[in-house]
Amino acid sequence: MSKPDLRSDAGFLVEEPDLLPLALGCAILGTGGGGNPYLGMLRARELLRQGAQVRVIPFEALDDEAWVYALGGIGAPVVGVEKIKRGDECLRAMRAIEARTGKTASALISEEIGGSNGIEPIATAAQAGLPVLDGDGMGRAFPEVQMTTFFVYGQECSPAAVADDKGNVVTFDPVDTMHRLEALARAVTVQMGGGAGMCTAPMSMGFIRRAALPGTVTQALSIGRAILDARRTHADVLDRLLLAADATLLFTGKVTGVTRELKGGFSVGSVQVQGDAEYNGSTADVAIQNENLVLWIDGAVRVCVPDLIMLVERETGEPITTELVKYGLSIAIIGMPAHALLKTPEALKIMGPAAFGYPGIDFDAHRL
Amino acid sequence: MSKPDLRSDAGFLVEEPDLLPLALGCAILGTGGGGNPYLGMLRARELLRQGAQVRVIPFEALDDEAWVYALGGIGAPVVGVEKIKRGDECLRAMRAIEARTGKTASALISEEIGGSNGIEPIATAAQAGLPVLDGDGMGRAFPEVQMTTFFVYGQECSPAAVADDKGNVVTFDPVDTMHRLEALARAVTVQMGGGAGMCTAPMSMGFIRRAALPGTVTQALSIGRAILDARRTHADVLDRLLLAADATLLFTGKVTGVTRELKGGFSVGSVQVQGDAEYNGSTADVAIQNENLVLWIDGAVRVCVPDLIMLVERETGEPITTELVKYGLSIAIIGMPAHALLKTPEALKIMGPAAFGYPGIDFDAHRL
Structure with missing residues (x-):
């Protein structure tokens, strides 16, 4: 984790040494699934090396009226390993929804902190020049689109969009239920080769405060760092992991x-x-x-x-x-x-x- | 067919007695497929009885700059018989594309004159208060979205949209190839229960003049009327059909x-x-x-x-x-x-x- 950045008032800038522990912590919170965060970590690292800056901010950093977009990859985890992403799938899905709604993003948030989708918003934020909120909609990994606290507590089902590595974007608007969105987006993802980037309907920061799980990016980072520190210092990894993860x-x-x-x-x-x-x-x-x-x-x-x-x-x-x-x-x-x-x-x-x-x-x- | 309408300068108003022969002619031009036009005919008849007016106009009736939308049903023909449409699927798909492009429709045209999609635009035109061009993009029926003269001669692959009977609309924009559009729209249609309404990218009337098959609505009507007339007058149906269809x-x-x-x-x-x-x-x-x-x-x-x-x-x-x-x-x-x-x-x-x-x-x- 970086030291507090004097140019800003909240959160921290993601630095290259944060990426490995973050990816590891996300994998732990994946509870066996959620996809491997390794490729997303490499993309994020590349972007940071090119000079991109990504700030992780706490919920307090934004006003209630700010618009937040939740995004992540959709598809079979195993495909995510073999099918290399173009890298801007989530960004293009988000831009499609932004253009449609006219609601400009002030920040991104992860749909699921567990697995590859814990790190995906970092890479997208680097491309978009946006901060990432320290939180998510699962606190772990789940297999389906509707399984987020965002949806449980009232996120609109549409508009939502998926984008693939060939430039194709499919927008769902309107959609009658989140289960329908899951079925439609899943079918499109299969046609897109089994993996795609997805963005769901914009949420106000006021809503995020009520419906999102706070602090989960920091949590993943702490867990990952505890494991890596323990390995480095030959401490008992399990003990340190239990402590860091409570x-x-x-x-x-x-x-x-x-x-x-x-x-x-x-x-x-x-x-x-x-x-x-x-x-x-x-x-x-x-x-x-x-x-x-x-x-x-x-x-x-x-x-x-x-x-x-x-x-x-x-x-x-x-x-x-x-x-x-x-x-x-x-x-x-x-x-x-x-x-x-x-x-x-x-x-x-x-x-x-x-x-x-x-x-x-x-x-x-x-x-x- | 109705008499020339004095309030207008081109084409003819569709009247209730036109619908049965039109449906029959479309079924003939379906070359064995294209779906059964009967249910679409019933919908069109209901709309005419409620006072809707639909004018079929020749290509000469519009300026080159007018925007034309091609639409029709997508899905397995056999599903079209068992899954009753809500009736405005094609209209909602078209409205989605209109809203997206800002190109207001001056007329509709059938993607395929053969089978159920020969009559589908009549029903949609009745709802939209638009005329239908006397022509189509196949002159027959074909099984896939990309098999139209529109696409062969340069229609854009996107935006396109499909809509179902529950209010769901899925928009494809951008799409890299028409074959991809076929694959994506087909997958979405399966999730929508096997049948949906589809609208493809707007075309200028100037383009339509080069890329569409003219006169096919009139042709279907003539074929259907020849068969019905022959049955009524106990003439040899096959002889009359061959003559009417050339x-x-x-x-x-x-x-x-x-x-x-x-x-x-x-x-x-x-x-x-x-x-x-x-x-x-x-x-x-x-x-x-x-x-x-x-x-x-x-x-x-x-x-x-x-x-x-x-x-x-x-x-x-x-x-x-x-x-x-x-x-x-x-x-x-x-x-x-x-x-x-x-x-x-x-x-x-x-x-x-x-x-x-x-x-x-x-x-x-x-x-x-």
């Missing part, structure tokens, strides 16, 4: 089985873990659908979505995505309570266990 | 076999016909892909796309679509030469035999 250690053990299949565009399956000696023969099971959804220990639900379930390598603290988890890995399973805005009755309808096909699990009975 | 009788016989499967959203297959006695044991084969594509007689190519191949019931002149053709039908196969604008080298690339998977068939060697 997380709970739920289980440690060896992966003994993984089932995983592609179903409706999602990676769906489960991970079986045999506990380390101190767990006295206990086993853990993790249900996955792009992200880690439910953790059972000895058959009993221990943690469930929207609370965060993260799998990391026991020794290095490296986050393990649902695509890469495999037999024999020595892992720690850690948990973090989701932000309060994700746990209201209206939020749980959109991103609680039932929304992911577990209507029998009562979130409130298992919340961290 | 068409060639190619074969008559009984359908002895139909193979048909859904492949990539299209009805693909072939029809086998055993010739009537005067054909001395000859057989005909027709290749279909939504529309009738190629006619072989005794194994030799007789007619191929873009020339028109129509199957009609021998006695009634009723057009037989590729979905409804079946064993035992007594049919006549008639052919019409495509308009010259469909037979240039650049047009044949888009809608000649090779574009439909018959690179070995040389159109010029078989043209009617």
Whole structure:
């Protein structure tokens, strides 16, 4: 993190050494999904090296009337690795909405801090010359467009736009429901080769203050820095990670089985873990659908979505995505309570266990 | 057809008795596909009964600078029968493009005269209070968005828009190729339930004069009236149809076999016909892909796309679509030469035999 910038009154300028820890922290908050932030980090680094400046600002830095645009990549995470972005997909999607609404952006905000979309707005902000708000709409990663606190608390469904690497822009306006937007944008993204940049309807800063999760960019940065510092100083990475993330250690053990299949565009399956000696023969099971959804220990639900379930390598603290988890890995399973805005009755309808096909699990009975 | 309207200087007002023959003529020009015009006809009739007026005008009626919008339904023809339209899909798609470009429509034109899209602009014109140009961009039916003379001769790929029955509108702008527009619009249409209204980029009347096929609304009307008149007066329907359409009788016989499967959203297959006695044991084969594509007689190519191949019931002149053709039908196969604008080298690339998977068939060697 940079020192306070004297030319400005709030937040901090992103500097090159911030990018690696930020990407790592975003990957941790991806709870197994959200896509790999590495390529986005390289793009952001390139832009900073060319002289671009990006300031991360707290919610207090803007007036209620300022317009904020939420953006991020849409598509299968695995495609994001193989299909190199042109780099201005999100920017062009945003410009399309700006032109349509006449509402000029004062700042950008991440749709989801977890995974690649945690860093995507940094690169877009560098291109647009705009600041990025220190916050997001998930506090983690979720697989679908409508699963944001923005939507839960009243963001308009339209206009929204997706843009691809060939210059194509598709605008959705009007759209009757956010689920429809998800279906339409997903179908367009598939035609665009499986990955695209997306921007949703502008939100006033007054709304953002009520509907967004504050401080999550800083949080990701702190988590990433804690892990990197611990590795450098040969401290216990897991301890430092738990401290920095204010997380709970739920289980440690060896992966003994993984089932995983592609179903409706999602990676769906489960991970079986045999506990380390101190767990006295206990086993853990993790249900996955792009992200880690439910953790059972000895058959009993221990943690469930929207609370965060993260799998990391026991020794290095490296986050393990649902695509890469495999037999024999020595892992720690850690948990973090989701932000309060994700746990209201209206939020749980959109991103609680039932929304992911577990209507029998009562979130409130298992919340961290 | 109505008498000349003294309040205006060109074309004719569509009256209720025009609608049935127009729909029938459009179905004939559908060459086996293009969707059933019946529901569109009912919508147009309802609008006329409510007092709407629609004038069909010749190309001479507008100045070069006037803006013309081409529109029609997009989707699987069979869905068009089961999924009742809200009725203003094309209008809302057009309004989206008008708002975006600031180019106010002076008239509408059909993307394709064959099938349901021959009558769709009549209903939209009734809602919009606009005239319809006597012409279209195919002179028949084709399965894909890019297969119009508009596109072949330079219509912009964007902006274009599709709208559904629930109020959703999706705009494509910019789009790099017309094939991309086809792919994106098709994917969106599937998410919209399989059928939607579509409007493409505005064209100047000067461009329309060079790129559109003139007189095809009048042609469809004449064909439909000839068939209905012949039925009413017990004249030979086939004779009257051939005369009105300036068409060639190619074969008559009984359908002895139909193979048909859904492949990539299209009805693909072939029809086998055993010739009537005067054909001395000859057989005909027709290749279909939504529309009738190629006619072989005794194994030799007789007619191929873009020339028109129509199957009609021998006695009634009723057009037989590729979905409804079946064993035992007594049919006549008639052919019409495509308009010259469909037979240039650049047009044949888009809608000649090779574009439909018959690179070995040389159109010029078989043209009617």
